Amino acid sequence: MKNLENFSKVKVLIVGDVMLDRFWWGNVTRISPEAPVPVMNLRNTSVSAGGAANVAANIAGLGAQPFLVGAIGDDQEAELFPEILADSNVSADFLIKITERQTTVKTRIIAHSQQIVRIDQETKERLNENQEAKLWNRISDLINEVKVIVLSDYAKGVLTDSLLLRLITTAREENKLVLVDPKGKNFSKYKYANLLTPNRREVAEACKLEEDERDLIEDAGKKLVGKLQLEALLITEGEDGVTLVEKNKQPRHLKALARDVYDVTGAGDTVIACLAAGLGSGMSYLRAAKFANLAAGLVVEHIGTTPISLEMLKNALSENNRTLILK
Secondary structure, eight states: OHHHHHGGGOEEEEEEOEEEEEEEEEEEEEEOSSSSSEEEEEEEEEEEEEEHHHHHHHHHHTTOEEEEEEEEESSTTGGGHHHHHHHTTOOOTTEEEETTSOOEEEEEEEETTEEEEEEEEOOOOOOOHHHHHHHHHHHHHHGGGOSEEEEEOOSSSSSOHHHHHHHHHHHHHTTOEEEEEOOSSOGGGGTTOSEEOOBHHHHHHHTTOOTTOTTHHHHHHHHHHHHTTOSEEEEEOGGGOEEEEETTSOOEEEOOOOSSOSOOTTHHHHHHHHHHHHHHTTOOHHHHHHHHHHHHHHHTTSSSOOOOOHHHHHHHHTSHHHHHTTO
């Protein structure tokens, strides 16, 4: 499709919580005699970009140009970023190192294609004024270079309320699209963004509703779009697909397209990256949502953090049944 070729013209600024996704792969053949836990024979390990860094990797995979801004520690894990990001055609030049912080690392132990435990290493303290100022200097140098801004919030302290306010206000004044992958129960800090991509639980919590409420998606979606003055809300619902709620339009539900779900790690990063590339290339919210839904269905068919690629999308779109859903 024409829009796919236009991805190469799209420049995206990604600001948020940068992390590493580490995987330990192996097999379990017995239970430990010391405690009722499995004993895994470690076969190999791998490390990939996670969080906001994975959003950037997805955007690069689509052929668009990402600019990644975030905070990492001054530790051994931080030293891995330049090479890992370079492998995904993403620059590490705009990351800031903070001695007092620990680089966020999520270690997943995988046995027989199943995740059996996750170990997190992280710092959740908010950036102080000096650290936030350093981050803003990076952002201000880049904001005029891009068409779309993605805020990837994993609640690790980088996207402070003051930084969000300054970023969203500046972006809207400069007519930049602002897309947010939100976190927490208070969505008011994202007011005036163009689009948010919460999941069903997050929407329920933000509106103080029960997650199993019958009309939750429609009622809460419309409420948030109006209250936060958004243009759209894309609510992810796991195996049930996604629902797009646009301002002054009826909600549209899109069924999940995954043929086999092996691992949902990073699927939300793929969704917002595809929205950024799609909207930046001129797609409507609905068409961009359809692309994002298709891409999410592709990456969950792989184990581990797997960024989408233009080749994966083109191969999927060559199948007649996949092409029809994008019309």
